[in-house]
Amino acid sequence: MAEALDGFTNCRATCDHFAFCLGGNPANKFFETGRFDTTETTHCRTSKKLLMKGVFQHVAGPRKR
DSSP states (O other): OHHHHHHHHHHHHHOTTHHHHTTOOHHHHHHHHSOSSOOOOHHIIIIIIHHHHHHHHHHHOSOOO
C-alpha cells in the first residue's frame, strides 16, 4: 500500500495531467512495470495524455498561419 501511495505522490509532483487522472490506476502501473510507485506508463501516455492533448487542441481551435 505504501508503494502505491508513493506512486500517487510521485505523479502529483511531476505530471501536468495529474488533475485529470489523479495518478492513474495502480493496476496499470503494476502490470506494465511490476511496481506501484512508478509514474508515467504506456497506458497513461496513450489513453490519458494524448486524449487531453487532443481536447486542448480542439478547444484552442485551428492554428492561424
